[in-house]
Amino acid sequence: MRRVAIIGVGQTKFRTRRDDATHEELTFEGVSRTLEDAGLSISQIDSFIYGTMDPFDGVNSPDKWCVGGAGAVGKPFIKISTGGTTGLTAGIAAYHQVASGAFDISMAVCTQRVGVGDDAQSILNTCVCPIYERDAGAGAISIGAHQASRHMFKYGSTDYQRALISVDAHKNALNNPNAHIQVDVNPEDVLNSRMIEWPLRLLECCPRSDGACAVIFASEEAAKKLCPHPAWVWGEASILDSYWWGERPDLADWDVLSLAGRRLFKMAGISNPLKEIDVAELYAPFTSQILLELEALGFCGHGEAGPLIEKGVFKMDGEMAVTPSGGVLCTNPIGATGLVRLTEAVLQVTGKAGQHQVPGAEVALAHAWGGTMQLHALMIVGKHKR
Amino acid sequence: MAEKKEEFIKVKANWNIPFTHSAGKCASHFFQEMREKKRILGIRCPKCQRVMLPPRSFCERCFVATTDWVPVKDEGVVESVSINYMEYTGMPKPPYAIAFIRLDGSDSNLMHFVGGVDLSDWKKAKDLVKIGTRVKAVWKEEREGRMTDIMYFKPVSAK
Numbered sequence: 001m002r003r004v005a006i007i008g009v010g011q012t013k014f015r016t017r018r019d020d021a022t023h024e025e026l027t028f029e030g031v032s033r034t035l036e037d038a039g040l041s042i043s044q045i046d047s048f049i050y051g052t053m054d055p056f057d058g059v060n061s062p063d064k065w066c067v068g069g070a071g072a073v074g075k076p077f078i079k080i081s082t083g084g085t086t087g088l089t090a091g092i093a094a095y096h097q098v099a100s101g102a103f104d105i106s107m108a109v110c111t112q113r114v115g116v117g118d119d120a121q122s123i124l125n126t127c128v129c130p131i132y133e134r135d136a137g138a139g140a141i142s143i144g145a146h147q148a149s150r151h152m153f154k155y156g157s158t159d160y161q162r163a164l165i166s167v168d169a170h171k172n173a174l175n176n177p178n179a180h181i182q183v184d185v186n187p188e189d190v191l192n193s194r195m196i197e198w199p200l201r202l203l204e205c206c207p208r209s210d211g212a213c214a215v216i217f218a219s220e221e222a223a224k225k226l227c228p229h230p231a232w233v234w235g236e237a238s239i240l241d242s243y244w245w246g247e248r249p250d251l252a253d254w255d256v257l258s259l260a261g262r263r264l265f266k267m268a269g270i271s272n273p274l275k276e277i278d279v280a281e282l283y284a285p286f287t288s289q290i291l292l293e294l295e296a297l298g299f300c301g302h303g304e305a306g307p308l309i310e311k312g313v314f315k316m317d318g319e320m321a322v323t324p325s326g327g328v329l330c331t332n333p334i335g336a337t338g339l340v341r342l343t344e345a346v347l348q349v350t351g352k353a354g355q356h357q358v359p360g361a362e363v364a365l366a367h368a369w370g371g372t373m374q375l376h377a378l379m380i381v382g383k384h385k386r
Numbered sequence: 387m388a389e390k391k392e393e394f395i396k397v398k399a400n401w402n403i404p405f406t407h408s409a410g411k412c413a414s415h416f417f418q419e420m421r422e423k424k425r426i427l428g429i430r431c432p433k434c435q436r437v438m439l440p441p442r443s444f445c446e447r448c449f450v451a452t453t454d455w456v457p458v459k460d461e462g463v464v465e466s467v468s469i470n471y472m473e474y475t476g477m478p479k480p481p482y483a484i485a486f487i488r489l490d491g492s493d494s495n496l497m498h499f500v501g502g503v504d505l506s507d508w509k510k511a512k513d514l515v516k517i518g519t520r521v522k523a524v525w526k527e528e529r530e531g532r533m534t535d536i537m538y539f540k541p542v543s544a545k
């Protein structure tokens with residue numbers, strides 16, 4: 001496998017609806033920003049990986065609609081759809097295209113319009129098996145709610161600890177011009193916000209966002225010519241669990257994420273994640289998932305995330321910054337969200353994150369999950385080659 | 387002079403397409419037993435020996451076909467729970483509690499409602515449908531061969 005660099009990233013501003021643009025126009029906007037960042041023209045892209053999660057946009061396979069906006073007409077093109085994981089799975093696929101030697105420059109492009117549908121939870125409910133489980137009325141929020149209730153039961157995590165996760169995310173989002181929700185909240189605001197699905201309150205759940213994102217991967221040789229300060233891919237991992245929630249040994253522990261994390265750290269040569277990683281852009285549309293993800297990835301022991309959050313270990317100026325962008329809790333264009341995590345990780349290690357830059361960040365992790373708490377994708381990027 | 391606000395046209399669309407899903411041989415037998423005998427059947431993997439509920443015609447861990455039906459009780463323990471207070475298009479009317487329930491005799495968890503208690507105020511409801519609560523199925527009189535033949539699982543301590 002060849003060494004791979006990321007030589008361009010870009011994203012649109014995210015908001016509930018972008019009535020000023022169609023789906024393909026939004027894609028054009030995201031891709032144009034990325035090309036501008038890289039200083040490349042569209043003709044220099046050899047292959048395209050396109051990610052979107054059907055059918056939020058109300059169009060079956062909107063990838064067909066978007067090829068023109070992605071600049072992909074006449075080029076090799078693969079569509080990826082792995083639920084919430086989509087964006088980062090698309091990134092991994094584009095990475096593989098370059099690492100394998102199949103192409104020198106590959107672009108991952110994701111567009112999602114969650115805001116065009118009246119009701120995202122009803123669409124998410126169609127992901128659930130129609131024979132056995134759909135009648136029980138579960139949506140994506142149910143996943144975060146069950147993980148929260150089980151984590152409280154097993155490890156004693158608290159509503160207050162989850163409220164702090166929301167507060168930190170919202171404060172970080174205020175410094176990110178692309179973030180969708182930009183409000184300052186305190187723990188009482190979170191605890192007093194409307195109960196959505198016990199134990200999760202409104203300010204513990206992500207919004208529905210419209211937007212696009214694109215990332216350009218290049219071989220070491222191509223990067224040398226095109227980009228003086230790229231981000232370097234240190235490692236990636238992806239994993240799939242059973243479709244069936246009832247097959248999970250314990251919803252308080254994200255076992256498959258632990259497994260994927262071990263594979264990732266082995267590939268990236270990381271032995272102490274908390275010490276060696278400066279920024280973790282975790283995919284957590286619900287506050288509870290930050291707890292499970294920190295623990296599953298070995299940033300702390302099981303049951304330790306809540307108390308460490310109270311100590312401020314994962315704040316902007318803490319030992320490791322978690323979602324300096326404000327994360328998924330403040331911005332969730334579902335099928336593009338995973339690629340936004342990678343984009344934010346790249347911005348951090350290339351020193352281009354602006355107001356939400358973590359000073360001196362050199363190693364960053366990007367994560368996404370999708371399906372019925374089923375899939376995970378991970379990537380580590382560094383300022384230096386590894 | 388105030389500038390005219392730019393107008394963006396919106397185009398309405400709607401998806402309302404009926405589907406008829408195949409339950410297959412295994413789930414069909416499971417639903418028939420529920421409909422006719424108010425009986426819940428798990429299925430045993432011949433290799434790892436675990437009893438799967440809901441039953442599937444193969445064990446995905448061992449990748450072998452399953453054949454042995456095993457009756458499980460319509461009573462068990464709540465392993466995890468959430469209580470939904472939002473109304474979504476085409477979904478059940480809130481409030482409702484979604485639980486993963488380990489029925490006696492099963493080695494996996496069944497997703498279903500916990501009900502028969504007042505869920506209207508979450509501050510009280512969270513103590514009525516806790517993890518560890520023992521629950522028992524409340525069956526419909528008129529059954530059609532569907533998961534909803536069980537209306538919900540009711541805490542056994544509830545009157």
Ligand SMILES: [Zn+2]
Pocket residue numbers: 431432433434435436445446447448449
């Ligand atoms: Zn087995």
